[in-house]
Amino acid sequence: MSFPDLLQEISGLGEGIRGSLVANQPLAAVTWFRVGGPAQLLFQPADEDDLALFLSRLPEDMPVLPVGLGSNLLIRDGGLEGVVIRLSAKGFGSIEELGGNRLRAGAAVPDKRLAEAAAKAGLGGFAFYTGIPGGVGGALRMNAGAHGTETCQRMVELTAVDRKGARHVLTNADMDYAYRHSGASKDLIFTGAVFEGLPASEETIRTEMAEVVAHREKAQPIREKTGGSTFKNPPGNSAWKVIDAAGCRGLTIGGAQMSELHCNFMINTGSATAHDLELLGETVRQRVFADSGVKLEWEIKRLGKPGGEGAIKPFLGSLEEQD
Structure with missing residues (x-):
């Protein structure tokens, strides 16, 4: 199945856009289930500026949907209508140590990579991410958790871009977190977040990470x-x-x-x-x-x-x- 070519409809809006725009892009290969139809238009922005510019130009009635690493997602066989936005590792995959037991991570960072960076920085409280097969953006949206710890216990604040291209900073309290849920507007595309851990030895952290991995390999397919x-x-x-x-x-x-x-x-x-x-x-x-x-x-x-x-x-x- 394919959709009408949106690139024709929005011709001219892509001027100055540095990211990739592809019409009728198959998505099955980017989901863990390996099923589903195409994106009518897939946009992979170069960075947050590129994302904001593109969104600011789109017609207000154009459907927009962000898709992360595809681990917690079932795309139906008819595909996704409108614009699908997938943040690239190049533009949204960095991790930075901030001091004060804090890290900043882009929304495209895999959860297990965040856990690895925290271990190297001597920050405890992130080992649970080792067993979550998703990315930071999805973890922020759904309050991902495992082994007694949830994202809401580590996230300090996040950055996001709304449907009109405006940028926002949301605190933990703004997210209205609950079990596998956040109250953040679906209009927001998360681009990154600041996390805070607890001082711990790398040896202790890696022991905990190994226990998470062993449990996952034993109990999950x-x-x-x-x-x-x-x-x-x-x-x-x-x-x-x-x-x-x-x-x-x-x-x-x-x-x-x-x-x-x-x-x-x-x-x-x-x-x-x-x-x-x-x-x-x-x-x-x-x-x-x-x-x-x-x-x-x-x-x-x-x-x-x-x-x-x-x-x-x-x-x-x-x-x-x-x-």
């Missing part, structure tokens, strides 16, 4: 095409426990399967479509609800237009909001 945890943990419970109790461990639809190793992980066994994966997730939600009354909430972000098989109705239908 890290060598599969997966997107991390599929559902948020329900209050006072674990998602995998209610999924397992409902008999969904190993459940398969088309090329999509709930992992036998960790049943809160969906995997693409090799031939899955985005439709297969989303249908599997909704089937699991339905069976869990029927078994235990628990209403699982998606942690995976599902975006874009459905493909030829049509949209998948959430298991509670009109009683539930679509993402």
Whole structure:
């Protein structure tokens, strides 16, 4: 499937833009599930100035969507309409020691690289990022966490550019963080953040990092095409426990399967479509609800237009909001 060429529609707006603009760019290769349709227009800005200039020129009714490292993302088979913005490592991938137990990291920095930089700087409190397969931008948006620590415990302030190209600085309090959630406007594209850690020896930090890696390798299907945890943990419970109790461990639809190793992980066994994966997730939600009354909430972000098989109705239908 392909969209009308947006480059024709916005001709002239790209003058002076230093980043890359590509129409109908396939996106499956940049997501961990390895599925999904194209971006109508993919923009990779050279830096924050380039991003701000481009956004300031776009028509207000033009859809804009930032995409990070693609680990927590399911792009539907019909693709993403409008402009997809993917921050490059070159323009948004730097890490800087600031002193005072603080680091500044660009939004395109992988979480595990932030953990590595913190270890070298003798800053504790970042080892949990070693086991999160995403980037700083996504961690800031969803308050990523693991092993008892969350992003909100480390982030001091962040920088962002809004839909009109204006720049903003938000404090931790401005983000209204909660479990796997931030209250920041979806209009904002995060470009970087300042983090604060705790003084610790590099040896102690690396021991903690090794424990995180060992746990992940033992308990999670890290060598599969997966997107991390599929559902948020329900209050006072674990998602995998209610999924397992409902008999969904190993459940398969088309090329999509709930992992036998960790049943809160969906995997693409090799031939899955985005439709297969989303249908599997909704089937699991339905069976869990029927078994235990628990209403699982998606942690995976599902975006874009459905493909030829049509949209998948959430298991509670009109009683539930679509993402």
